[in-house]
Amino acid sequence: MFRRESRLTAARRGLDIAVGDAVRSADGLSLDWTVEAGGTRTRYALLRWDDIVRARFPRPDWRRLAAVPALLWRLRRSGYERRLRREARSFAMVIFGVHHLYLLFAATSLGLAAGLPLLLPADWRPWSWLAVPVAAYAVLAAIMALTRGKPFYCAHLVDDTAFTHDHAAGRDRQIPDRLDAMAARIRAAEGSAGEIVVIGHSSSSFLGVEVLDRVLSADPGFGTRGTPVSFVTLGSVIPWIALDASATRFRAALARFAAADAIRWLDVRAPWDWLSIHLRDPLTASDVPSPGPDRPATRYVRLEDLIEARLIPGRRWNLFRMHFQLLMSSRDGRGFDYVAFVSGPEPVHAAIDRWRQAPTRPLTRRA
Template identity: 70%
Template sequence: MPGFDPRAPETYWGLFRRESRLTAARRGMAITVGDPERSADGLRLDWRVEADGTETRYTLLRWDDIVAARFPRGNARRLLAVPALWWRLWRMGYVRRFRREARRFSRVIVGVHLIYLALVVFSFGAALGLVGLLPDWTRPWSWLSAPALAYAILSGLMAVTRGKPFYVAHLVDDTAFTHDHADGREARMNARLDAFADLIRAADGRAGEIVVIGHSSSSFLGIEVLDRVLARDPEFGRRGTPVSFVSIGSVIPWITLDPRAVAMRASLARVAACDAVGWLDVRAKWDWLSIHKRNPLSASRVPAPTAHRPVEIHVRIEDLIEKRILKRRKWNLFRMHFQLLMSSRDPHAFDYVAFVAGPEPVHAAIRRWRDGAEHPKARVTEQGPV
C-alpha cells in the first residue's frame, strides 16, 4: 500500500523493476519481474516476481484516485481549511503532543505550513505593491482588484512549490487528508479500506504467506485494513498461512495523536494485540518524512502487549547509497523517503526487493530479528533508535 501519492500505479512497478535489476546484480540473484496487470475493478495492480526460484505475487492496492481528488486542492479550499485545521489541533492540545513524540517530523510539517503562510502573506503584499504602482491607484476599484491579484500570485507560487525541495502543496494537502481521515470524514477512503480488506482476506489459504506492506501514510492505513480483516475473520492468520505487516517510513503517531482519531487508536491496539499477525517496523533516522524515534504504540498511548511489538530494525543510509550520491539527494525529502523501497548497494544490508521477493519468508525474517539473530546491517530494538 503506497502513501499519499497521485501518480499512476505503474510508477511503482517501474521503480520495482528498475531496483530489482540492481539487486540482482549486487547480490548475484536471478530476478524476473513480470508485466503489470490492472484489475477490472481498478482496485489493484498485480505483477509476478521470481527470485532464485521463489515466486511472489506483488499487488499494489490503489488509492491514487482518492489522492488525485485531494491533491492539489484549490487554493480557496486551502485558505479556508488550513487555518481552521490548525486552530482545532492547537485548541485540542495536538500540536504540543505532536512536537514531543515526533520532533523532527513535526518540524517538517509545521515548517511547511509556515512556508505556506509566508507565501500567502507574500502574495497579498505583492498584490498591494503592484496595485500601488498603477497610475490611478487611489481609486477604490484598484484596491478591490488586489484580492484577485493576490489569489493569482498564490496559485502560481503553489504550483511552483508542488515539487522539490519543500513540496509545500503536497504536504499541506497530505496533512489535511490525514486529519480528515482521523475525523472519519474521508468516506471514500473508508470504503476503499473495506475493499482492500476483502482482497487480503481472499488470499488466506491460497499463498505460502501474506505480507501487507504500508509505506508512509499507509503505515496507519495498513493497520486499519488488517483490523477490518480480523473483525470479519477472527481466525485470519491462524489457519496455517502466516500473515505479516511491514510498516516502512511509518507516520502512525501523526494520526493517532489527533484526539479525534478514536477509531484509529482502537484499530492500532487490536492489531498490536493480535499475535497471529507479525509486525516489522523498518526505520531510518535519515528519513525526515517518517517518525522513527519512538515505538508507534507508546507514542500513540497504546500499551505494547509484548516486547518487540513491533519488531524494529534501523537501516543506515550509508548501506543503501554511496556518500557522493547522498550529497545530491539528502535535501530531496521525498526521494529520501522512498529510499527504503530501493535496492541496497551493500549486499548484506536491508534490501527491499530481496526482502519481499527473496527465498527467505518474511515471517521467518521477522521472527529471526525478534529472537535476536540480527541482520548484519540492521539492528533490532524494543524502543527508539540505536
Template identity: 60%
Template sequence: MPGFDPREPETYWGLFRREARLTAKRRGTPIAVGDPVRSTDGLRLDWRIDSAGRETRYTLLRWEDIVRDRFPRPNGRRIVETIALWWRLWRTGYLRAYKREARRFYRVIVGIHLIYAGLVTFSLLVASALMLGAGDMIPKPLVILAIPVVAYAILSGLMVVTRGKPFFVAHLVDDTAFTHAYAKGEAPEMEARLDAFAAEIRAAEGRAGEIVLIGHSSSSFFGFEALDRVLAADPDFGRRGTPVSFVTIGSVIAWITLDENAVATRAALARVAASDAIGWLDIRTKWDWLSIYRRDPLSASGLPSPKHHRPVEFHVRMPDLVEADRLSRRRFNLFQMHFQLLMSSDSPDTFDYISFVAGPEPVHALIESWRSVKAQPMGQEMEVDGW
C-alpha cells in the same frame, strides 16, 4: 499499500523493476519482474516476481484516485481549511505531543506550512504593490477589492510554476489536511476503499505460502486499519495455516493517532497489535525526514505494547544503503529519503527491499528470527545473520 501519492500505479512497478535489476546485479541473483496487470475493479495492480525458484505475487492496492480528489486543493479552500486545522491542533495540545514524538517530522510539516504562509503573504504584498501603484487610474474601492483577486492569481501561478518544488509544499499541506480529515471521520471514500482492501487481503488466504501487507508512509496506518477490518469479519484470519505479516516502512502512525479525534484509529491499532495471528515488523531509519522513528508506533501513540518487541523493530543506517557521495546529494531531498527503504541498496550486505520481498527467506520467518534479537540503540543497525 503506498502513501499519499497521486501518481499512476505503474510508477511503482517501474520503480520496482528498475531497482530489481540493480539488486540482481549487486547480489548476483537473477530476478525477473513480470508485466503489470490492472484488475478489472480498479483496486489492484499486480505483477509477478521470479527469483531463485521462488514466485512472488506483488499487488499494489490502489487509492491514487482518492489522493487526486484531495490534492491539489484550490488555494482558497486550502487557506481556509489550513487555518482552521492548525487552530484546532494548537487548541487541543496535539502540536506539543507531535513535537515530542516526531521532532524532525514536526519541523518539516511546520516548516512547509510556514513556506506556504510565506507564499500567501508574498502574493498579497505583490498584489498590493501593483494595485496601489496604479495611482488614480483605478478608484480606491476597486483597488481594495482587486487586491485579494490579484493575490489569488499570483499565488495560483506560483504553485503551478514551481509545482511545489523543491519542498513539495502543496503536497505536504494537502497530505496533512487529509490525514486529519480521516482522523475526524471526514474521508468516507477512504473508509469504503479500506473495506474493499480488507476483502482483497482476506481472499488471499490459502492461495500462497504467506501473506505480507506492506504499508509505506500514510499506509502504515491505513494498513492496520485494513487488517482490523479483516479480523472483524474473520477472527480466525491468519490461524488456518497461511502466515500473515504486517510490515510498516517509513511509519507515520503517530501523526494520526495523536489527534484526539482519531479514536477509531487508535482502537484499530490496539486490536491489530494484540493479534498474535499477525506478525508485525517496523523498518525505520532516522535519515527519513518524513517518518516517525524515535519510539515504536504503539508507545508513540500512548498505547501499551501487548508483548515484547511488538512490533519487531529494524533500524537501518542510511549510509549502509547509499554510497557517501550520492547520500550527500540526496540527504535533504525529503521524498528521495522517504522512498529509499523501498529501493535497492548499494551494499550487498545490508537491508535491501527487493531481496526482502523476493528473496528465499519468508518474511514471517525473518520476523520470528528477529523477535529475539534486541534492537541496537538508534543510529546502529541490528546485527542479524545475513544482514
C-alpha cells in the same frame, strides 16, 4: 520503480529476478504483478488510490486559505502539535513548517497585490483597491505552482496533511470502501499461499493497520490456521494520525491489531528519514499500550548501506527521495534490501522471527 530496483538488486546480489508485467485487477482495486526470484514466486498486489490523490491534490487555493488556519488552530488547541513535536521533531518541523510557509506565501501575495495600487495614478486608486484580492489570489497561485515540486512540495504536503486529518475524523468517504475490498481479498488469500505479507509505507502504514483490523473483525481466527501472516511498516507515520484527538476509531483499530499476536509485525525504521516517525515504537508513540518490546519487531536501516557515501550529501535534503529510499535496492549486499526482502527465498515471517530474537539497536536518537 520496483522493476528498476529489482534489476539493481539482481546485479548486486547475483540473483536471477524476473518481474512480470503489471496488470490492473478486474475490479480496479490493485495493480498486480509476479516476481520470480531463486525459485520463489511472489504475487505482488499494490492497492491503488492514486485516483483519490489526483482528486484531492492539489486543492484550490481558496479552500486552503480557509482550511489551513482552522486546522492549525485545532491541532494546537488540542495539544496535538506539542505531542507530535515530542515524538518526531524532524517530521513535525517539516509538516508544520510547510504550513507556516504556505501562510507566509499567502501574506506575501497579499502584500505584493496591495502594493500595486500605489504604482497607479492617484485617480485610479479608489477603484484599484477592489482588484487587490483578485491580484493576491493570482500571485498566490503562481507561487504555489513554483513551489509544487522539490525542494518545498508545499501544495502536496499541505493537502496530504488535510487528507490525513480528514481521514482521522472519518470525513473521508472513498478510502474506507477501498480498504473493505482489500481486506476481503487478503482474507480470501489464506490457505492458497505460502504466506501473506501486508506492507505499509508512509501513509499506508496506518491504512495497513485498518485493513488488517477489518480482516480480524470479520475473522478473528485469521492467521492461526497455518498460513503465516505478517505486517511490515516502512517509513511509518502511524502517530501522525493516531495522536489526533478525533482519531478515536483508528486508535481502537490500532489497539485491537496490537493485541493480535498471531500476525507478526515488523517496523523498518530509518532515522535519517525526516518524513517518517521513528523515535519510539508506533504504539507507545501513539499512546496505545504495547503488548511487549517485540510488538512490533524493529529493524533499523543505515543510509550508508543503501547508497554510496559520496551520494549522500546531494540527496540528504531531497526529502521525498529519502522517504522512498527504503523501497529501493541496497548497495550493501548484507543490508536491508526491499526487493530481496519481499521476493527472496527467505520467507518474510522467518526473517521477522530472526530479527525478534536479535533486535537491532537505534542508529541515532534523532527524531
